[in-house]
Amino acid sequence: MKFIDSQIFTNLCIGQDSVEDMVRSAKDLGYSGVVVNCNYNANSDIRGFLDKLNAIKVDDMEIVAGVTIDAKDVIELKGLISKVREQVELVIVRGGRYAVNRGACEDSRVDILMNPHAGRIDNGLDEACLGLAKKNNVAIGISFRPILKTYRRQRAQMLQNVATNLKLCRELGVKIIGCSGAQNKWELRDARQMIAVADSFGLDLGKGFSALTTTPIEILQKNKKILAGEQVRGAEMVIGGNENV
């Protein structure tokens, strides 16, 4: 099975280990592709990051460039999305503030809203947000690192919010994506174990597998076609349509 880790950070950005080290560790753990992310805010240099990343090749692993947008408000979010959307294959928005969560769900240029519950007491999403996410094809991402780095009461609270988001996404038919969010190679986790964690919070194994396999692959394939000019954003490709219409 082809597992994809949709968010890892390396020393090209806020991470500690090199791209090569991270990718080799991911390969050891059974991944066949990783999305190397750059933490993006108003002062970031995305071009330099992409140039360095494109020069790196590790065995037969698929290395994809992604951006994690860290915005303070919706206006900043929209501006940052416009700057990076046509340069990278995966656009992730770091959640937390309700306005940013909602802004990300409203925007079809966003691929993943990561950790909408981050730094909150509640889960950060409501039915309206998730309805918009479904309409605009925005997936809700759950990163493993924040769970790993908290303990006791905080971890319990975070897992409770994750469980709520998983339940809402499952019931409203919103796509879910799981990733490690690792900043060094010791924070990477086996995909099957992350699925087991999701399983213990009510996400069945089938949906857990698709969160790490089919869903990220579909998003990446779609974005690759758009970047290559083979497909238009927001349009559906219909093959073999009715000729009389």
Next chain:
Amino acid sequence: MKMSEEDRKPNFLSPSLRFKRRYIAYRVLSEKEVDFKELSIAMWNSMLDYLGEKGVAESRVWVLKSTYDAEKKMGLIRCIHTGTENVRAALSFVQKVGDQSVVIQVLGLSGTIKAAKQKFFGERSLEAFV
């Protein structure tokens, strides 16, 4: 030597009454060698933190010392068939053994120790050479 009545163990249960055991094969990814005692403590702490005493008791978990291969850094954990996902999940929370960072990777499941060793540790029985 005859056992006294107090030392005597209960008789084996019939197969239908026994718990359905599964053996989880794991591999430790670390830079240096890992001491089994420290590894066992880390795994037990992680499982108790994540599953709680009740969850661990319900999953009937046991970390097997005799099956740990220090050279390959591989070993087996015993639990019942309904507890495998819980144990898998709990092992992902192990971050440190002693003072070194580790990742515990679950290699897979098996119904017997013999099959687990053949499947995951690369051990071969004499029958394979006939």
